[in-house]
Each structure stands twice: as C-alpha cells, then as structure tokens.
C-alpha cells in the first residue's frame with residue numbers, strides 16, 4: 222500500500238492563563254491540593270476575540286508556513302471541535318477561505334467530544350490514500366467552557382493544532398490507525414445548552430481508561446509492537462493524572478510521554494489535546510523516531526496512531542512558526558474577574 | 571442586519587487575506603482595494619490588478635481606547651494603531667497579545683486572525699485581521 226502521513230503541522234494556544242489557585246480561591250477551595258490532585262497548575266483562556274475558528278486559522282497558517290505546499294492543492298478540510306462558533310454554519314469554510322484553499326474542496330465540521338480532531342486525521346488519510354484528494358487538512362481545536370464552580374472549570378481550556386495529511390514530503394509516516402468505540406454516556410452537552418454535564422466518577426474506569434487501553438492494545442497487536450518500541454507516546458490529557466496512569470497501565474514510561482504532556486501548563490484543550498501533544502513531539506522529533514498516539518473522546522471512543530518520523534523532517538521549516546514550548550511560555554495571567562468577563566460567564570441563558 | 575452581512579461577505583478577501591490591488595499605470599498599491607487609482611483616474615480603468623499583501627508592517631502612531639464602542643467595551647483599554655504595511659498602504663488596526671507598555675512607534679507587527687465583532691448572541695460573527703508583535 223502507498224504511504225500516507227503528516228506533511229506539516231501547526232498549533233495555536235491563546236496567551237491568557239488563569240491559575241488553578243485563582244479559580245479555587247473564588248470558590249473557597251484549597252487551590253494547592255486541587256492543583257496537585259488534577260496535575261494542572263494553570264490553563265489557557267481565549268480572549269474575547271478568539272474562538273475555535275480563529276485558533277483553527279492560526280494553526281492552519283502555521284502548518285502552511287512550515288512547508289511549501291500550495292493551499293489550492295488542499296482538497297478537504299475537516300475540523301473537529303465541541304465548541305464550533307456556530308451551531309449551524311461550518312467553521313471549515315472560514316478556515317478554507319482564510320488560508321486560500323477555496324472553492325474546490327470538501328469541507329465538514331466534526332464532533333466527537335475530545336477526539337474529533339484525530340477522527341479528522343483518519344478521514345483525510347482515507348481520502349488521500351484513495352486518490353480523491355492530494356492533501357487534506359485535519360484540525361482539532363476547542364475553546365471549551367465549564368459551568369462556574371464545576372470541577373471542570375479548573376481544566377477546560379483553549380487551543381488547537383492542524384495537520385496537513387498527504388502522500389509526498391511526509392515528515393511523519395502513519396504506519397497504521399485503528400479505533401475503539403462504544404456507547405458510553407460519561408460526558409455530554411445537550412443541544413442548545415452552554416455548559417456540559419458529566420457522569421462524575423463514571424468518567425474514569427469505564428470511559429477514559431477502558432477505551433484508551435483497549436485501543437492501544439489493539440494497535441500494538443496489529444503492529445506486533447510493544448511499548449519499548451516507541452520513542453514517544455501521547456495520550457489524551459483531560460488532566461495531568463489520567464495520561465500518566467494510563468501510560469503506566471500500558472507499560473509506557475514517564476520519559477516516553479513527557480514531551481507530549483502539555484495539560485499541566487495549559488489545561489485540557491479537548492479536541493486540541495492529543496493534536497497539541499503530538500505537535501510538541503514533532504517539534505523535537507528526529508528521523509527514525511517512532512510515535513504512539515491514542516486520543517479519547519467521551520461518548521465514547523479512542524483513535525490510535527503509530528507513526529515513524531522520516532528524513533523529510535529535516536527539511537520542514539519548523540522555525541517558521543512558534544513551537545508548543547514557545548506558546549506555553551508566552552503568557553499573561555488574568556484574574557477570575559477578567560476571566561468571568563471575557564469568557565461570558567456573566568451571561569446566563 | 572442583512573446589509574451588514576452582505577457587506578462583510580463582499581469584503582472577505584481583504585479582511586481574511588489582505589487582498590489589495592495595484593494600479594497598472596503608476597504601480598501604486600492600495601489597501602483596501604480601490605475601484606480606480608485616485609492619481610491616474612481614467613488611465614487606471616481596467617488596469618487595477620489584485621495583489622496579495624503580507625499583512626506585515628510597522629506602527630506609525632497609536633492611541634489607547636478607554637471608552638470603546640458597545641461591541642468593544644469588554645476589551646478596554648486596548649490599542650488602536652495606524653500601521654504602515656510593507657507594501658506601502660497605511661491602515662488602522664487593533665493590536666492584541668501585547669501589553670500596553672510594550673507598544674511604541676516603529677513596533678514591527680504582523681496580522682493575526684481574530685473575531686472582529688458579533689451581532690449580539692444571535693447574529694453573524696465577523697472575522698478579520700488584527701495585529702500582534704512580530705516574533
């Protein structure tokens with residue numbers, strides 16, 4: 222079979238941060254113990270003029286800056302998010318226009334909680350391999366919100382990453398992908414409601430852990446690999462604790478997941494989480510490095526990827542766009558008051 | 571409301587992508603694009619060509635807005651600058667992701683894609699360029 226993989230990548234993380242301790246102090250909670258319990262010290266917050274569309278455009282433009290492909294050769298754009306700015310009217314058309322890929326292309330918005338971005342990568346792989354398109358653009362991005370005072374308020378953050386998928390000039394070959402999907406109501410948001418609901422303790426074992434470990438085990442079975450065969454591993458990161466625990470369960474070391482573990486510094490970016498983790502790995506990856514990725518989306522499902530970095534990574538102009546480490550470091554702290562104002566908490570439906 | 575949506579839609583190439591134009595007679599570049607060159611007038615008719623600008627430039631002067639229009643109230647205080655684009659035209663734009671103390675005349679800036687305004691909670695959302703410091 223012909224090869225398919227990542228031709229370029231780019232990410233975007235809003236600059237505002239709010240500390241876990243700042244949120245906790247508003248609700249009379251012990252910030253330090255919450256921060257330690259979640260493994261999150263601060264989270265990114267979108268400005269009033271940032272949303273999933275602006276994050277997606279900036280991530281896509283960063284990916285294009287690093288490579289030499291003509292945007293008109295992009296034949297499909299799929300954007301995975303649970304915070305598309307419109308309920309009806311696609312985010313993908315805004316991105317397509319803003320990067321100069323319109324009008325001869327396929328566009329649709331995806332939704333599958335936190336794994337819609339990796340589902341978009343799989344869709345682009347299929348279209349590229351079938352020869353229907355030359356390049357596909359897959360984006361995972363979110364500006365997730367949690368109800369004031371809810372446990373998720375400490376983690377719901379903003380950010381996203383974009384991947385150009387194609388057959389030529391591949392910097393990371395996707396050796397294989399597989400998914401694991403069941404109907405599990407661990408987290409949801411009803412149509413027309415602003416904030417999500419979740420199944421409390423139910424979100425751990427039967428949801429996150431079962432899907433990721435099953436999907437990851439299937440992948441290693443298909444490929445005949447074991448955790449030691451990979452240089453890096455990225456797991457969905459709703460908090461700083463789950464990905465470390467799931468890595469341990471599967472037999473991956475902390476060293477393998479460290480580079481892709483960004484949640485502690487920016488919070489849970491939902492559809493952006495695994496894509497940002499993978500971007501952070503690609504920021505430092507060398508030819509021959511093997512990367513293991515497994516995302517998770519509530520509702521529920523996981524997508525696994527086995528990638529090998531190629532020699533072409535040396536020609537990718539990675540410095541043409543900021544690295545994840547640079548975006549994590551470029552920040553401005555805000556108070557809960559400013560946070561409430563700019564994230565529209567003061568409006569009640 | 572319908573008219574505002576239509577106007578914004580017509581302006582998407584310039585608002586998203588810095589599509590300007592150039593007079594084929596005197597080579598002057600315009601942003602936003604013009605129907606005709608104000609210098610060459612009739613000589614420029616049919617000779618205006620689309621030009622893609624980089625969206626990069628330099629702050630010529632700026633002011634800090636403390637009392638903004640209704641849709642921008644949440645953002646005060648914020649800087650509005652006159653920016654001289656690399657290709658020559660001067661335009662007005664908001665500077666974001668920059669503390670007010672860091673802004674100065676001569677600051678190098680580049681465009682960033684942002685929400686410009688939304689018509690309340692039910693109307694259309696308008697996107698376009700703002701500026702941030704160059705890395």
Ligand SMILES: [Zn+2]
Nearest residue numbers: 593596607610
């Ligand atoms: Zn002229």
